[in-house]
Amino acid sequence: MQPPLFSCGHVTFVGAPNAGKSTLLNRLLDHKLSIVTPKPQTTRKKITGIYHDDRSQIIILDTPGIMDPKQSLHESMLEITRRSLRESDVIVALIPFQKGDEPIDRKFASELIEQWVKPTGKPFVIALNKADLVPEETAKEAQTEIISKYKPVATLALSALTGGNIPELVELLRPLLPFDEPIWPDDILSTEPERFFVGEIIREKIFLQYGREIPYSTEVVIDEFKEQHENNPSRKELIRCSVIVERNSQKQIIVGQKGAAIKKLGQAARKEIEELLDRPVYLEIFVKVRPDWRKKKNLLKSYGY
Template structure:
């Protein structure tokens, strides 16, 4: 990782080193971190649902511009741990914040002081500069913005947050310019055409999980995990993906499958479309549902699933 302190160099010209650094996105669940992450990169890498705690793993995305290379780290939302899985998510947030050159702390304009104790605790332990962002300004009246910004700054003892709408793209150009000015100068860390470092298997599992989240209700979405058992690209044939949907209890298995298998078939159809969009090629998807009892609280299972 690079130096934690920005250096005083001008934005790069063709003959100068660019601004390069790591930027971690943090905030409470559903503050719009993944939507902002995708908006910065111009493509959908992080999954997005209306349910909180959709993001479970730190996801790295690379934005290369003429004068900069910004490596964004999308992280799970700030939460109080109820399972060992939550503890691993909290550790990923802490690790990303420690590794970053700068943290973008997102506030939801519709609920700016939600889980304020968690946000204050995060700020108290931050070891790198924190830049506050007021997201979802499309949900409030423009006349409310000044008051919201001042209220957040006073409540959390920070500079006035930068207003943006990640969904509509409002204010993102200004925010990116502000980010660039805060980062150190140095050589690029990734090739210009690289946007992510996780393998396709990871993103395939995430797309299936996103579809499953949309089909399931209450606590059940949080009890599932997706494991890609086989990912085989076959020249002249559809790419073959076999995935396991793990649940925590036997009763949950029937809910995921649905009456006469209808829900699982629906998940499979939507997942195939999502995977074909991701891979830009025809895909054959085979889904199975298996029980891994209380996997969210078992270190062995969390390690196997890649959370540890």
């Protein structure tokens, strides 16, 4: 009997900020890889997650949300998304359901498909996320409308939050990928280095702890990442990082009265970093002011944009 053919290829998740791309990636991998917060534009860089099963390896590119760019940072984020779309074999366009009179944002859906997805010439699937927010009948009607209007290879309603129809998405994607050997060993979940995820964890805690514009005005740079010495495994790993802000007033908010806020940030981040690395760490956080860093292309480049 012939063994089943193995599929391996790249799939890009694309959609608006807060469409649920990162939640979907984490659900597929059954592992928290992408940071997730209730605030839009949490994802700023491409995150590569690798889904494995006995018939396929799906290399998923989670991208920054598509929005109207207001500064150089946004332009750089959109360029990351464009590049990811070019690299992919298949595109999953995520369109979330919403409560109210209109089950989906039709204007944005049209812009997403016509301006971003179709021009690539790649096969695409439309995933209607947050299906747990609407009745089943509404979801079916939206699917019919989407198929008729945009002619995707397939469409399905799913819920990244609850896990509804996630296996069905894998079944849809598998035959669209090239028949090929796996690229990565099956114990690897991402191609990003540990220090990248350490920075992302700190950034997530900033999004969760601080209000208003503070999270959007900050960037996290890992300055030093010293791994434990083999001869002394009990020694804590040293991680020094800088939280970049644009104004001195923002620095004062990050630090807080008598350093209380930055201490709370460090405690929350360290706990999750230790879970990620599975070893104890000594975390030092400094705050640096770089005026208008989001508008300066040379600084953006040095921060990996």
